[in-house]
Amino acid sequence: MIPITLTVNGERVTRHVEPRRHLIDFLRLDLGLTGSHAGCEHGVCGACTVRVDGEIVRGCLVLAASLDGAEVTTIEGLSDSGEVADLQAEFVARNAAQCGFCTPGMVMTAADILRHHPQASRAEIREHLSGNYCRCTGYQAIVDAVEATLAQRRQEAGR
Amino acid sequence: MNEITPASIGLSREDLPNSYIGRSVPRPNVPKLVQGRATYTDDVVLPRMLHAAFLRSPHAHARILSIETAAALATPGVVRVFTGRDIAEVCDPWVAVLDHLKGMKSAPQHPLPLERATWQGEPVVAVVAESRAAAEDGVAALRVEWEPLPAQTDMETALAPGAVVIHPELGDNLVFTRTATAGDVEAAFAAAHKVVEATFVTARHTGVTLEPRSIIADYNRADGTLTVHQSTQAPHMMQGVFAKHLRLRESDVRVICKDVGGSFGIKVHVYPDEVAVAAMARIMGRPVKFVADRFESFTSDIHARDHRIKARIAVDAQGKILGFDVDDLTGIGPYSVYPRTSAIEGNQVVNLCGGPYDFVNYRCTTTVVLQNKAPTCQYRAVGHPIATAVTEGLVDMAAEALGMDPIAFRRINLIRDDAYPRTSPSGMRFEGLSHHASLDKLLEMVPVEKIRADQAAQRARGVYRGLGFASFIELTNPSPFMYGIGGARISAQDGATVRMDPDGSITIASGVTEQGQGTEAILAQIAAHGVGVPVERVKVITGDTQNTPYGGGTWACRGAGIGGEAALQSALALRAQILEVAGAMLQAKPETLDVVMGEVVDRASGTPRLSLAELGRIVYFRGDTLPRDLPRELVQTRHFITKEYPFAFTNGIQACWAEVDVETGMVKVLEHWCVEDCGRVINPLLVDEQVRGGIVQGLGGALYEHCVYDAEGNLLTTTLADYLVPMSAEMPDIHVGHVETPTRESLLGAKGAGEAGTAGAPAALMNAINDALRPLGARVTEQPFTPARILKALGRI
Ligand code: FES
Ligand code: FES
Numbered sequence: 001m002i003p004i005t006l007t008v009n010g011e012r013v014t015r016h017v018e019p020r021r022h023l024i025d026f027l028r029l030d031l032g033l034t035g036s037h038a039g040c041e042h043g044v045c046g047a048c049t050v051r052v053d054g055e056i057v058r059g060c061l062v063l064a065a066s067l068d069g070a071e072v073t074t075i076e077g078l079s080d081s082g083e084v085a086d087l088q089a090e091f092v093a094r095n096a097a098q099c100g101f102c103t104p105g106m107v108m109t110a111a112d113i114l115r116h117h118p119q120a121s122r123a124e125i126r127e128h129l130s131g132n133y134c135r136c137t138g139y140q141a142i143v144d145a146v147e148a149t150l151a152q153r154r155q156e157a158g159r
Numbered sequence: 160m161n162e163i164t165p166a167s168i169g170l171s172r173e174d175l176p177n178s179y180i181g182r183s184v185p186r187p188n189v190p191k192l193v194q195g196r197a198t199y200t201d202d203v204v205l206p207r208m209l210h211a212a213f214l215r216s217p218h219a220h221a222r223i224l225s226i227e228t229a230a231a232l233a234t235p236g237v238v239r240v241f242t243g244r245d246i247a248e249v250c251d252p253w254v255a256v257l258d259h260l261k262g263m264k265s266a267p268q269h270p271l272p273l274e275r276a277t278w279q280g281e282p283v284v285a286v287v288a289e290s291r292a293a294a295e296d297g298v299a300a301l302r303v304e305w306e307p308l309p310a311q312t313d314m315e316t317a318l319a320p321g322a323v324v325i326h327p328e329l330g331d332n333l334v335f336t337r338t339a340t341a342g343d344v345e346a347a348f349a350a351a352h353k354v355v356e357a358t359f360v361t362a363r364h365t366g367v368t369l370e371p372r373s374i375i376a377d378y379n380r381a382d383g384t385l386t387v388h389q390s391t392q393a394p395h396m397m398q399g400v401f402a403k404h405l406r407l408r409e410s411d412v413r414v415i416c417k418d419v420g421g422s423f424g425i426k427v428h429v430y431p432d433e434v435a436v437a438a439m440a441r442i443m444g445r446p447v448k449f450v451a452d453r454f455e456s457f458t459s460d461i462h463a464r465d466h467r468i469k470a471r472i473a474v475d476a477q478g479k480i481l482g483f484d485v486d487d488l489t490g491i492g493p494y495s496v497y498p499r500t501s502a503i504e505g506n507q508v509v510n511l512c513g514g515p516y517d518f519v520n521y522r523c524t525t526t527v528v529l530q531n532k533a534p535t536c537q538y539r540a541v542g543h544p545i546a547t548a549v550t551e552g553l554v555d556m557a558a559e560a561l562g563m564d565p566i567a568f569r570r571i572n573l574i575r576d577d578a579y580p581r582t583s584p585s586g587m588r589f590e591g592l593s594h595h596a597s598l599d600k601l602l603e604m605v606p607v608e609k610i611r612a613d614q615a616a617q618r619a620r621g622v623y624r625g626l627g628f629a630s631f632i633e634l635t636n637p638s639p640f641m642y643g644i645g646g647a648r649i650s651a652q653d654g655a656t657v658r659m660d661p662d663g664s665i666t667i668a669s670g671v672t673e674q675g676q677g678t679e680a681i682l683a684q685i686a687a688h689g690v691g692v693p694v695e696r697v698k699v700i701t702g703d704t705q706n707t708p709y710g711g712g713t714w715a716c717r718g719a720g721i722g723g724e725a726a727l728q729s730a731l732a733l734r735a736q737i738l739e740v741a742g743a744m745l746q747a748k749p750e751t752l753d754v755v756m757g758e759v760v761d762r763a764s765g766t767p768r769l770s771l772a773e774l775g776r777i778v779y780f781r782g783d784t785l786p787r788d789l790p791r792e793l794v795q796t797r798h799f800i801t802k803e804y805p806f807a808f809t810n811g812i813q814a815c816w817a818e819v820d821v822e823t824g825m826v827k828v829l830e831h832w833c834v835e836d837c838g839r840v841i842n843p844l845l846v847d848e849q850v851r852g853g854i855v856q857g858l859g860g861a862l863y864e865h866c867v868y869d870a871e872g873n874l875l876t877t878t879l880a881d882y883l884v885p886m887s888a889e890m891p892d893i894h895v896g897h898v899e900t901p902t903r904e905s906l907l908g909a910k911g912a913g914e915a916g917t918a919g920a921p922a923a924l925m926n927a928i929n930d931a932l933r934p935l936g937a938r939v940t941e942q943p944f945t946p947a948r949i950l951k952a953l954g955r956i
Contacts, residue, residue: 034202035195037370037420039370042878044878075195079193079194079195095185097189097192097675099421099422100189100197101199101421132887133884133886135884136369137851139855139885
């Protein structure tokens with residue numbers, strides 16, 4: 001067991017973890033943060049997307065033991081902070097979530113577009129979301145939601 | 160139907176603020192989904208819960224010689240190991256046949272096999288431990304001695320002499336065969352102006368729900384009850400299955416299904432590993448959780464659509480279709496899947512080929528055989544994408560052979576919109592369809608002339624683009640003719656209970672379930688509309704056999720049509736009851752009152768008279784002030800089942816605009832359109848999103864998705880890196896239009912909408928690709944349309 005201390009959604013946590021524990025199991029099983037999902041556990045589906053030290057990562061490919069001192073933000077923390085409330089409202093308005101299993105990961109990835117690519121085109125949004133698998137929606141409503149949020153934020157910034 | 164008409168309850172008007180039917184109301188469930196606050200089965204944690212992992216057969220077919228468990232039991236955290244024999248002590252096997260599918264046969268299946276494994280990935284031994292990780296450690300420590308047996312993997316040889324008979328007691332590998340005939344096929348084809356034929360292949364693929372199959376079973380020895388938390392589409396069906404096979408009373412089993420992370424038909428079947436979990440909980444008297452990992456999903460979720468179809472079409476010189484002649488062969492794995500059976504998909508191909516068209520002569524045979532691969536069963540749009548690909552593929556080829564435009568050819572042959580009711584050559588009864596109106600609507604949306612001009616211009620530059628069409632029909636709202644008459648305890652009826660609480664809020668409990676398609680949202684809309692309250696005042700309960708009226712769940716697109724009608728009827732009954740009480744309180748005739756936005760109002764003037772909260776206060780706390788014999792049950796239940804038609808057919812048409820790179824064989828879908836007629840649209844936003852999601856699933860099957868087996872029956876596609884699914888960058892924008900032909904079977908008039916996209920998309924794409932390839936003399940009919948297959952058709956490899 002390896003001792004780690006890190007910040008998760010702004011709270012400091014200390015735990016002992018098995019070397020093989022990946023970040024999603026750590027969040028879900030050790031911290032009860034069930035908003036992050038495991039869809040494949042081999043790095044393809046993006047359901048496990050969370051933010052570590054400001055960048056999005058696949059939680060299933062990161063070992064918790066490597067995160068001593070890290071700062072982790074999950075969908076729960078991102079939602080509570082209000083950072084993407086506008087994006088989430090667009091998701092609701094367009095029904096950009098059906099079963100919702102992909103949605104936390106989608107929102108984390110979309111938040112990354114909002115932060116780093118404020119000028120993203122529709123094609124670039126589709127490209128950027130392409131690491132996140134959604135079986136239900138056909139993606140269009142998700143792309144629409146991100147595009148609308150970007151446009152709204154650009155408009156507000158211009159004012 | 161009584162004197163209530165759709166107009167009398169405001170179904171066709173939006174003049175009342177609570178006229179929600181037909182409105183794009185956002186789903187109340189979505190905020191929790193976007194904030195990560197949903198509760199999927201794996202999120203549920205129970206006291207003393209253990210975790211199961213399975214050793215799965217590495218062989219397609221092998222005898223189990225011995226199972227050595229000592230090392231597994233010595234693994235830290237491992238609590239117990241179960242073999243097939245241990246499970247069989249408390250659990251009876253099943254045989255998945257339906258009586259109305261004449262001559263159907265299958266073998267008894269145990270949760271864990273007793274002697275032989277018959278597909279790679281079949282669960283064989285279970286390890287139960289304190290954590291999933293420890294259970295997997297235990298599995299790794301198991302030692303099983305196998306005697307590999309020859310595997311029967313090729314469906315083409317399944318009935319040939321020398322085939323490996325997978326279950327010797329059945330005599331051969333034939334599960335089911337059926338031929339439908341109408342008219343005189345031989346004569347029609349002999350006399351035809353042209354006969355066109357082709358062989359189509361639809362690839363074995365699977366649902367890939369992002370949330371894998373998940374279950375927690377908890378047996379309480381004190382009261383003898385089994386509580387199962389399960390990601391399922393049919394809680395009541397599963398309640399019956401667990402009770403029957405674990406020898407419990409149905410009333411002692413409760414199935415709870417909270418949020419479900421996608422289902423698409425994958426989660427409506429009985430899986431041996433899940434029944435084993437319930438059996439282990441029964442034996443241990445503790446909760447046991449099992450969540451499939453992605454490898455397990457690929458090897459043990461049902462597969463589907465493994466068909467080879469030889470088909471031909473006969474046409475006369477004017478372009479009229481004379482007949483279809485279709486021979487379908489499908490391999491379904493080693494067992495028919497319980498309890499819906501694996502013969503339904505082939506049977507649907509027989510029912511649906513040629514469906515949109517007016518013709519007389521028909522012959523279609525399906526032959527359903529066993530093989531040593533994962534079992535197949537019903538997956539979204541069961542059989543429809545296959546029948547549509549065959550029908551629409553042949554239709555385009557016939558038009559080409561006649562030198563006709565594919566739209567003009569369809570115009571001549573689609574069943575006229577005024578020709579209903581009508582029975583198809585395969586015996587399907589259509590109440591009312593709108594093929595021509597749908598085609599008209601589609602042509603308003605698709606800029607055909609512009610596209611054809613672009614196509615010609617691009618061709619001149621060596622860029623090959625094509626436009627493809629596909630008309631389709633879809634079977635929804637099934638009656639007991641689908642499963643019930645075959646002896647399966649699968650309810651075609653559904654119920655809803657609507658109640659008003661003291662604060663004037665409404666709660667509806669329904670037997671249909673939510674998997675993301677928006678069932679709960681439409682139930683809330685219907686209840687709000689029917690009672691007369693703001694939709695925010697409605698709470699919905701689904702997915703709990705102990706707290707909802709008995710029902711079939713959600714499959715075959717029955718949520719809106721069946722569950723929605725039960726909701727409407729019970730909501731109207733509750734409104735009538737509210738008005739009776741209000742009439743007594745206000746000294747007014749109930750007919751002079753109405754309920755609008757949570758207020759009892761004067762019907763003529765709209766003047767508010769009494770809030771529902773005040774009415775609730777009086778009824779629940781001061782009932783002494785009401786007339787002594789006034790009925791005051793502010794709770795009403797109604798059930799609904801279709802009666803006139805075995806199924807409510809819907810219809811529609813899709814168009815696909817795609818580009819084929821003739822150097823690489825890559826296909827890019829540029830744009831896609833769908834017009835569909837699902838009867839009354841309750842929530843256009845949700846229907847459009849169902850259609851889009853369904854189309855992308857259909858495009859996935861046509862372009863990428865394939866469960867690839869080698870000749871020995873080893874599954875080669877067991878990760879998401881090998882089995883490709885559509886991602887956002889590859890998918891086009893999709894335009895959706897509607898024609899509404901409500902069913903007269905119900906007040907609501909809704910038919911199903913969830914499978915139409917998947918039914919038509921592969922055919923539309925196939926026709927688009929072949930339209931693109933036509934100048935090069937190439938054609939593809941074998942899905943998925945991979946670069947290799949396209950380059951092969953072009954003669955480049
Ligand atoms: S669970 Fe991490 S990418 Fe799929
Ligand atoms: S909403 Fe179901 S996987 Fe995306």
